[in-house]
Structure formats: structure tokens, C-alpha cells
Amino acid sequence: MTLIPSPTTPDGHAAPCAPEDVRRVACVGAGVIGGGWAAHFLARGYDVTAWDPAPDAAVRLRRLIAAAWPALERLGLAEGASQDRLTVTATLEEAVAEAQFVQESAPEKLELKRGLLARLDAAAPAGTVIASSTSGYPMTDMQTEAADPGRLVVGHPFNPPYLIPLVEVVGGERTSPAAVDWASRFYTVAGKSVITMDREVPGFIANRLQEALWREALHMVANGEATVAEIDASITEGPGLRWAVMGPMLTFALAGGEGGMAHMLDHFGPSLKSPWTRLEAPELDRALYEAVVAGCEEAADGRGIADLVAERDRGVIDVLRATGRLPRTAEEAAR
Numbered sequence: 196m197t198l199i200p201s202p203t204t205p206d207g208h209a210a211p212c213a214p215e216d217v218r219r220v221a222c223v224g225a226g227v228i229g230g231g232w233a234a235h236f237l238a239r240g241y242d243v244t245a246w247d248p249a250p251d252a253a254v255r256l257r258r259l260i261a262a263a264w265p266a267l268e269r270l271g272l273a274e275g276a277s278q279d280r281l282t283v284t285a286t287l288e289e290a291v292a293e294a295q296f297v298q299e300s301a302p303e304k305l306e307l308k309r310g311l312l313a314r315l316d317a318a319a320p321a322g323t324v325i326a327s328s329t330s331g332y333p334m335t336d337m338q339t340e341a342a343d344p345g346r347l348v349v350g351h352p353f354n355p356p357y358l359i360p361l362v363e364v365v366g367g368e369r370t371s372p373a374a375v376d377w378a379s380r381f382y383t384v385a386g387k388s389v390i391t392m393d394r395e396v397p398g399f400i401a402n403r404l405q406e407a408l409w410r411e412a413l414h415m416v417a418n419g420e421a422t423v424a425e426i427d428a429s430i431t432e433g434p435g436l437r438w439a440v441m442g443p444m445l446t447f448a449l450a451g452g453e454g455g456m457a458h459m460l461d462h463f464g465p466s467l468k469s470p471w472t473r474l475e476a477p478e479l480d481r482a483l484y485e486a487v488v489a490g491c492e493e494a495a496d497g498r499g500i501a502d503l504v505a506e507r508d509r510g511v512i513d514v515l516r517a518t519g520r521l522p523r524t525a526e527e528a529a530r
């Protein structure tokens with residue numbers, strides 16, 4: 196569907212501007228994810244307005260963006276991109292008053308999201324698409340209080356949104372298909388890699404997969420079968436290296452040798468019946484909680500969160516370059 200600026204879309208909603216014409220984005224909720232989104236949009240040359248009710252939000256937000264900026268410079272800034280194009284507003288209404296796209300990244304609480312999305316819908320210009328960063332709530336459950344639920348979509352990012360390309364886009368029962376289409380196109384123009392889902396699935400796609408792995412990991416810690424360090428090493432030294440290059444399906448197809456996935460399934464299909472997985476969530480009791488937190492502190496080995504963030508950012512850029520998803524530096528290309 197082509198969405199050029201026009202008074203209404205074919206389904207009767209006020210039309211947003213074309214995704215390519217967006218200049219001003221509002222980020223509402225400016226913590227880890229809202230701040231990461233703001234950094235991404237600034238680096239892509241957008242004007243960004245942000246609002247967050249926390250008294251120290253503006254200071255935290257500017258600090259997060261400043262810390263992300265060296266990584267964003269390494270990635271390559273858009274022409275005119277500047278941290279100075281951020282405006283932190285005193286009210287939600289000011290933040291979205293002229294927004295051509297709104298990204299909501301408030302805490303993961305259903306009632307809060309419902310009320311906030313209704314407020315954003317009341318305050319944002321008619322037609323402006325509003326996306327929620329929710330990690331798992333279906334939009335159908337969040338859009339219940341909005342006067343115009345048709346423009347509300349899920350745009351689920353991955354931490355940090357300024358580095359990890361994927362966004363999962365999906366609407367709710369009352370979302371206009373044109374809004375889903377518009378959001379997918381906008382994120383693409385804004386440099387993201389988009390999966391547009393045609394139906395609501397609990398956990399979307401990637402979180403559903405991640406959660407399965409995470410639950411298994413918690414079971415193993417809870418049962419004393421593996422330490423936090425062993426779980427992390429089992430991925431970073433093992434399958435994680437392959438997953439940065441190829442997904443789990445193609446990776447396993449190669450396990451079948453020249454017979455590909457068919458041989459892999461013939462060979463290993465029967466082990467699906469083996470008790471390799473538990474998949475029900477373990478009780479997140481105090482003991483499990485403390486074991487996981489202590490294991491992570493030990494793994495950090497004195498590095499603070501800021502050190503780990505910088506290390507992760509360098510590493511992800513190196514993987515993106517090494518796997519050809521980013522241009523190599525002149526030095527790498529000469530090798």
C-alpha cells in the first residue's frame with residue numbers, strides 16, 4: 196500500500212506523512228530502551244523530543260546518548276546528526292505535539308501502557324503512528340482505552356536499539372493495517388531491520404525464542420546443573436558464534452551434512468522425544484534470584500555496567516563488520 200501524504204488513508208484514518216518525510220520523532224519513556232531509541236534516531240539525523248516523568252530523566256538520557264555516541268560515530272552518523280537535536284520537554288503533550296512518529300518505552304505494566312497510549316493518542320497529531328516498545332503485551336490488550344486505536348502498533352526493539360537492527364512490528368485487533376505498513380516502512384527508512392508480523396503471537400518471535408533459552412538456563416541454575424558462567428560460555432563459545440551469522444534453522448541444516456535439514460531431521464528427530472528440555476518456568480524464588488545475580492557479578496569481574504556496555508557495543512560492531520552486515524574499515528578491507 197502506498198501512503199503518500201493525503202487527508203485520509205483508504206480505511207478512513209487521518210494519514211501520516213510519508214515515512215521518508217519524517218523529520219521529528221518523539222520518544223516517551225527515556226530509560227534503557229527509550230534512551231537507546233533516542234540515540235538511534237539522533238544518529239540517523241532526526242530531531243528528537245523526549246519526555247519521561249522521572250526527575251533525573253533528562254540527565255540520565257543525555258548521559259546514555261553521550262555514552263552511545265562513540266559507537267554511533269563508528270557506525271557512521273547521518274548528515275546533520277547531532278546530540279544537540281534532542282529536546283527534553285516538561286510535558287508529554289509538548290513532546291508529541293509536532294511528532295511525525297512516537298515511540299513509547301515506558302515500564303512494562305499493562306495498566307500503565309493502556310493509560311499512556313490513550314494519552315499519547317489524545318495528544319499526538321492526527322494520523323501520527325504511535326509504536327510501543329513492549330516486550331510482550333499484545334497491542335490488542337494495550338489499545339483498549341485509546342480513541343483512535345487504529346494508529347497504535349507494537350515496534351519491539353532489542354537492547355540497545357541503536358545497535359541491534361531488529362524491530363518486530365505487529366498490530367492489534369483494532370490497528371489499521373495501513374499503520375502497521377507505515378511503521379514497517381518508517382523503521383526501514385530509519386535504518387532498522389524489520390519483521391512485520393501478520394498476527395499477534397505471545398512474545399512475538401524473537402522473545403519467544405529467547406525466553407525458551409532463558410527458562411532452560413534458570414532451571415539449570417536452580418537445579419545446580421550449570422553455573423551462570425557455564426551458561427554464558429556455552430553460548431558465547433558455542434552456538435552464539437554461529438547464530439550471529441545464520442539462524443538456528445539454517446545452522447541445524449548444516450548439521451545434516453550434504454543431506455541438509457532432511458538428514459538432520461532423520462538423524463536427530465527422534466531425540467526430540469528425549470528429556471532435553473523442561474520449558475515450564477521455574478519458581479523465581481529468592482535462592483534462584485540471588486544465584487543468578489551473584490553469578491553475573493562474578494562474571495563482570497569488577498567491570499561496571501558502563502564498561503560492559505562499551506565492551507558489548509564494540510563487540511557487536513565487530514561482529515556486524517566481520518559478517519559483512521557493515522562495511523569494513525579501510526584497514527580491514529586492505530587485509
Ligand SMILES: NC(=O)C1=CN([C@@H]2O[C@H](COP(=O)(O)OP(=O)(O)OC[C@H]3O[C@@H](n4cnc5c(N)ncnc54)[C@H](O)[C@@H]3O)[C@@H](O)[C@H]2O)C=CC1
Nearest residue numbers: 224225226227228229249300301302303328329330352354
Ligand atoms: N530493557 C530491555 O532489554 C528491553 C525493554 N523493552 C521494553 O521497553 C520498555 C521500557 O523498558 P526499559 O527501557 O527497559 O525500562 P526502564 O525502567 O529502563 O525505563 C522506563 C522509563 O519509563 C519512565 N516512566 C515511568 N513511568 C512513565 C510514564 N507513565 N510515562 C512515560 N515514561 C514513564 C521511567 O522514568 C523510566 O525512565 C518496556 O516496555 C520494555 O518491555 C523492549 C526491548 C528490550
Ligand SMILES: C[N+](C)(C)CC(=O)CC(=O)[O-]
Nearest residue numbers: 329330352353354402405
Ligand atoms: C529481557 N527482555 C524481555 C526485556 C528482552 C527484550 O525484550 C528484547 C531484547 O533486547 O533482548
